[in-house]
Amino acid sequence: MFNPFVYKRPNNLEQVFTLLDQNEDVKIIAGGTDLLVKLREADRSPELLVDIKDLEKLKGIKKNKNEIKIGALTTITEIKESKLIKDEFDALYQAASQFGCYEIRNRATIGGNVVHASPGAEFGVVLFALNAEVEVVGKRDVKRMPIKEFLYDVGSVKLNNELLKSIIIKNKPDLKSSYHRISRVKGMDLALVNAALVKDDKAQYTSYFGAVARTPYNNNKVDELLSQSNLNKALFVKIQKIVDESISPRATSLRASPEYKKKMVVSLLKKCLRDIGEIGDDIDG
Amino acid sequence: MAKTINTIINNEKHEIEVPYQMSLLELLREELNMTGTKEGCGNGECGACTVLLDDLPVRSCIILAHEIDQKEVVTIEGLKNTGDYEKIKEVFMAEDAVQCGFCTPGFVMAVKALLNRTKYPNDQDIKEALGGHLCRCTGYEAIHKAVKRLV
Numbered sequence: 001m002f003n004p005f006v007y008k009r010p011n012n013l014e015q016v017f018t019l020l021d022q023n024e025d026v027k028i029i030a031g032g033t034d035l036l037v038k039l040r041e042a043d044r045s046p047e048l049l050v051d052i053k054d055l056e057k058l059k060g061i062k063k064n065k066n067e068i069k070i071g072a073l074t075t076i077t078e079i080k081e082s083k084l085i086k087d088e089f090d091a092l093y094q095a096a097s098q099f100g101c102y103e104i105r106n107r108a109t110i111g112g113n114v115v116h117a118s119p120g121a122e123f124g125v126v127l128f129a130l131n132a133e134v135e136v137v138g139k140r141d142v143k144r145m146p147i148k149e150f151l152y153d154v155g156s157v158k159l160n161n162e163l164l165k166s167i168i169i170k171n172k173p174d175l176k177s178s179y180h181r182i183s184r185v186k187g188m189d190l191a192l193v194n195a196a197l198v199k200d201d202k203a204q205y206t207s208y209f210g211a212v213a214r215t216p217y218n219n220n221k222v223d224e225l226l227s228q229s230n231l232n233k234a235l236f237v238k239i240q241k242i243v244d245e246s247i248s249p250r251a252t253s254l255r256a257s258p259e260y261k262k263k264m265v266v267s268l269l270k271k272c273l274r275d276i277g278e279i280g281d282d283i284d285g
Numbered sequence: 286m287a288k289t290i291n292t293i294i295n296n297e298k299h300e301i302e303v304p305y306q307m308s309l310l311e312l313l314r315e316e317l318n319m320t321g322t323k324e325g326c327g328n329g330e331c332g333a334c335t336v337l338l339d340d341l342p343v344r345s346c347i348i349l350a351h352e353i354d355q356k357e358v359v360t361i362e363g364l365k366n367t368g369d370y371e372k373i374k375e376v377f378m379a380e381d382a383v384q385c386g387f388c389t390p391g392f393v394m395a396v397k398a399l400l401n402r403t404k405y406p407n408d409q410d411i412k413e414a415l416g417g418h419l420c421r422c423t424g425y426e427a428i429h430k431a432v433k434r435l436v
Contacts, residue, residue: 002306006286007351036308036347037328045306051352077341101417102395104329106341107348188330188417 002036003044009051013163016050017139020161023048028163030073031107033100034116058111058165061085068171069135072111072164076100079110089130089169090275091177091196095122098181101188111164114147117155120191120211124151126179128216129196129208132169138162154214174201178275180268181210184255192256193264197272203227207272209265212249219246222269231279240266290354294319295363303350310334312350313360321361321390325419332418335391336360342398361390369400372435380431384422392418396432405436 010016020026025047029035039045052058058073061082068084079085080096099105099113099122113123114134132147136158142165150164151157157164181194194210205226208216221242229235243265249258256264266285273279287304294317303312313319313336322345325333329347336345337359364370373396376382383389392415399406399414406414411432420428 001304001311002308002349004286004304004306007305007349009351009354032347032349032352033329033344036349040327040347049305049349053352101332102413103332103335103342103344103417107343186416 002039003042005045005047005049007049007051009054011054013055013057013137016052016055016163017161019048019050021139026050028052030109030112031075033104033108034112034118052163055163058163063171066170066172068169070110070167070169072114072166073109074111076105076108076110076113077102080105088171088175089126089177091126091129091179091198092123092169094179095126095196098122098179104188110167114151114167115157115159115164117151117153117157117215118190119154119214120181120194122179122181122191122194125194125196125208125210125216126177127167127169128218129198129206130169130177131206132167134167135165136162137165144168151215172201175199176276178272180271180275182256182264182268190255193261193268195265195268195272197269197276199276199278207269209247209268211253211255212247212261212265217247219243221246226273231273231283233283236266236270236283236285239269288351290351292353292355293357295359305349305351307350308346309336309338309348309350309353309358310345312353313345313358319360319362323387323390325387325391330417330419331388332391332395333388335394335418337394337398340398340401342395359394361393364393364397369397373397373431376431376434377428379434380427382423382427382431388418388420388422392420392428396435399432400435406432407436408433 027046027049029049029051059071061084062069076096076099086093110123113121127147133144134147134150136143177198179196181191183189183191191211196208198206205223208218210216222239244262249261251258270285287302289302292299310324313322323333325331327346329344334345335342339356373393395414
């Protein structure tokens with residue numbers, strides 16, 4: 001048994017906002033794969049859990065003109081099995097494929113993954129690299145903002161009696177993307193370090209790394225070097241130097257030392273580049 | 286606090302009063318006496334508590350009993366006397382894919398769900414289906430081989 005709480009599953013947004021207004025100590029539950037694990041370890045539960053799984057408006061993957069909208073309640077399995085996602089955003093497909101295990105993917109939602117804002121979360125780096133936006137729905141209106149603004153610290157997103165409604169990604173032709181991670185075991189483990197790389201239609205690179213800082217980490221200098229240089233061994237020595245000097249992963253991490261993480265950042269970057277066909281096997285690591 | 290839920294478990298309707306803070310796993314094992322579903326880690330990591338919820342395999346230890354209100358659940362008990370169950374049992378025996386047996390109900394549910402979604406699973410499909418299940422005795426190879434015999 002969990003520590004006591006009251007559970008409600010409203011089927012429309014109005015009811016959700018009324019419950020949020022009337023209760024101070026309330027948590028939203030969607031897939032529950034993060035929340036219920038946390039509640040099992042906690043000394044007490046919130047007074048009220050509001051299950052939003054029945055909100056149809058927050059579900060599904062849609063294409064509108066030049067953007068793709070992923071409802072916050074879309075499960076990881078639905079993302080992995082979406083042809084639209086696989087065709088347009090390899091990195092999203094790869095992140096969904098490496099997420100948890102099959103049973104967890106059937107339950108976990110992309111919205112839950114984003115709002116929990118764990119430093120090594122699969123979707124954080126991918127959505128930052130794709131410059132995604134989010135839609136936040138409140139009692140009165142729907143706001144749209146960049147995910148970089150929305151997710152601002154470990155476990156912290158800008159929600160104030162509001163819900164994450166959807167994630168929006170602009171799809172450009174010829175966009176290439178890739179996601180890789182290092183974990184102790186394949187599947188069912190969190191990433192020690194993860195990386196997402198996007199090369200846009202103008203051959204500009206954007207790279208983001210997870211679990212090396214409080215939020216997905218980007219270094220402009222690295223992206224500029226990638227976009228403007230020949231991708232050879234010497235370049236990666238240069239990039240390693242920049243990474244070594246600019247990030248300081250916390251030394252108290254249970255999973256990996258700062259030195260190891262710094263090396264893995266560059267290794268994952270190479271893996272992503274290899275994935276999208278920009279470098280070959282002659283560049284090792 | 287408790288409230289009544291309406292659910293179908295193994296083809297049987299249940300109207301039952303359940304405390305809000307009870308997990309689906311606890312409902313199955315402690316209220317309905319269906320002890321075939323096992324509790325391993327209690328955190329959704331080991332797969333021993335796998336059941337089908339509206340046809341999809343899920344982890345019953347990290348689902349609330351109230352979440353199955355108006356939904357349908359199938360447990361290992363519900364597979365009894367079905368053709369797939371007999372087939373899965375045979376191949377697991379043939380490959381010695383069971384030793385202590387604690388993880389087995391979870392594996393069997395995962396395999397059943399795999400067969401539900403594809404008649405001819407390839408190696409990758411099998412790995413995906415079994416990937417989140419821990420077995421401390423047999424070492425996976427035997428289980429993988431057993432499932433391959435089904436194809």
